[in-house]
Amino acid sequence: MRLNEQEYNQYIRIHPKLIYFAGKKLALFPKNTTLEKFLGWSVEKKYPIREALYENLHLLDEFIHEFSKELSKEDIELIQQFKHFTKGTFVVVKLTSEHAIFMDDQFAYEVLALSDPFEMFWGNNLPVMVEAVLLPFKDKIIYDGIISSYPILIGPGMKESIMHDFNRIVAQNGVISQLPVDEKIKAHAHIDPEESEIPTDEELDFFQEELEAFMAFENRQPMPEIDNLSPQDMHHILYQPFEDVSPIQWKVPVDKNVFTQEVPFFKLITAYLKMVEEAGQMKLTPKGNLQVKTCKDLYALGIINEGHIEKGTVKLNKESDSIVLQTVRIIADLAGITKKRHGKVSLTAKGKKLLDKPDLLFRAIFQTYYQKFNWEYHDLYEDNGHIQNTFGYLLYLLLQYGKEERNLQFYVEKYLLAFPFILEAIEPRSLYHSAEKYTQNCIHTRVFSRFLNWFGFIEERTTGKKFFDIEYFIRTSDTFRKIMELDASKFQFERPEGYA
Structure with missing residues (x-):
């Protein structure tokens, strides 16, 4: 369901350079921006430059002209193929053993992933609506590496409608496996004469409002498989917990003693932060871990005991011997409460402020553990x-x-x-x-x-x-x-x- 290693390496050797080339030619970033710096930018920052490339296809020919000596014949043919891209809103209908099936309002496409399989994006939680650019790649179709999903869960009614459209499109046109779409297939695509007139702006606005109303209705309906939550509820719970729209909320107010006396991890990380505060700059090991004495002093507080240490299976001779102590140090760093410089750890300005505000410190620690710390680490x-x-x-x-x-x-x-x-x-x-x-x-x-x-x-x-x-x-x-x-x-x- 993805390119092989050789194909993937060829693609990433060419396409990111094309986007960089477009940005440079169209003056979309400072002149001194290097390719290496550009490649390190976030997807959000690259996105408008990528859009500009597809709006200025003459840049593909200019790229070929400027780098003709570095490009193989196959590379040049591939870049020329990119002119036949298709871009817009698609519904990913299903995943097969070989492809993902993308569908727009006229065709269904067999699409290969680049390196990460599509299951990593959506699992089998389909169908899902996405914005994407599909590119021809030799005799295949791929997406260009940037794909964004609409933040909605599709309910049963909308799913049934999508599958009806999918079956109709496949029965009529088959599944497209190469770009551009064959002219015979395009000609065969049925268009109802009564619907062939170009709609006015007012009609388009009306259709858009109707679609948005339908989608909003579908996303407010309870679904038994998610405990009678609506798709919109689930979206808020997964992606916006504790924000104003979410059913999951912090209780306010909370006595500060609840945090300082009843939450073991909070007590332990606070003890660590106070040690750092007292030291000013606490020395770390050459690998950037806590010193043995620091580990033993923290563990001796008896706040959180670990079975393998209590049973003597492991002796606490280094930070990595204690899962919880290693997690404490990592969380403090990830939350921006501590910082490491020249082999020493100290409190940040943020950390100094939060140390006197248990409620805000707790939230920072909890949400860092929840959203930033890698749970697979241990x-x-x-x-x-x-x-x-x-x-x-x-x-x-x-x-x-x-x-x-x-x-x-x-x-x-x-x-x-x-x-x-x-x-x-x-x-x-x-x-x-x-x-x-x-x-x-x-x-x-x-x-x-x-x-x-x-x-x-x-x-x-x-x-x-x-x-x-x-x-x-x-x-x-x-x-x-x-x-x-x-x-x-x-x-x-x-x-x-x-x-x-």
Whole structure:
């Protein structure tokens, strides 16, 4: 479903240089901007330059002329092919073993990924609406490397309409596997004579308003597979937690003692920050880690104990011997609370201000752990970041159902019902574990045993002594319910009785 290594290397050797060339010729960035600097820019910064390239196709010929000695015959043919791009809004209808199927209002296209497979973008959570540029690449179709999804979840009604259009288009025109589209196929594409007139601006505005109203309606409808949330609710929960539009909200006000006395990870990271503050500049190891004495002093506080250290399986002789202490240092750096310079760590101006504001410091730490810290760092589970990216839904489930003790499996089943693609995105390393069990173990380790337990947000009870017999029963703590809540007024429809 993607280019082979040789094809990919050829593409990235040419196409980014084309965009840079366009920006340089059209004076879209300072003259002293090097190719290396340009390549390091964010997608957002490159986007308008990429758009300018497709609006000025004569630049392709100029590029070939200026670099003719460096380009092979095959390179030149490829660049000439790019003139036959197609650009706009597509619906990604499905993924096959070989391609993703993109559809516009007239054709369906077989599209190859570049290096990362399309499953990493959407899993099997299809159809999805995207903005993209499709390019001919030899006898294939690829996208140009920049793709953006519309922030909506498509409900059952809209999905049915999309699949109806897809089946009609494929029956009429087949699936396009090369660009440009053959003229015979274009001629065969049926256009109803009554619909062939070019619509007026007023008609286009009306159609756009109707489409937006339809999409807004669809995205406000409850869906059983996501616990009767609407797609719009889910979008706010996943991508805008704690913002004004989200059902997940911080409780206000919260007594500062809740943070300083009831949240273990907060207590530990605060102790670390105070050590740094007292030292002014705390010396690190040559690798940039905490000194052994610092680790032992922090661990001796007894705030968070780790089983492998308590049992003597591992002796605390370096930072990496303690998962929680290493996480403390990393989170402080990622949150912009500490900084490392010349082998020493010190507080930033932001860190000094937040140290006296427990509520704001807590939020910075929690959201950094949630959104910036790499959860895969301390384990061997492979899920391509899907669990971390969808953690907001687990947070919602705990706020909705967590007061009552429930089996971990309750949460995992609801989670996988909402995100079934996760099972297809992972490969269990053990022959004795199903994908479901593997995912459950991953969720327990990363979400419950570490993150939420370290923050004092859950109470856990286990049954069974042997590894394969162990079951976990979980309820949320009073501390959790003191800090965050579900705001019923933020849901897109009135919740049935029994829901928040």
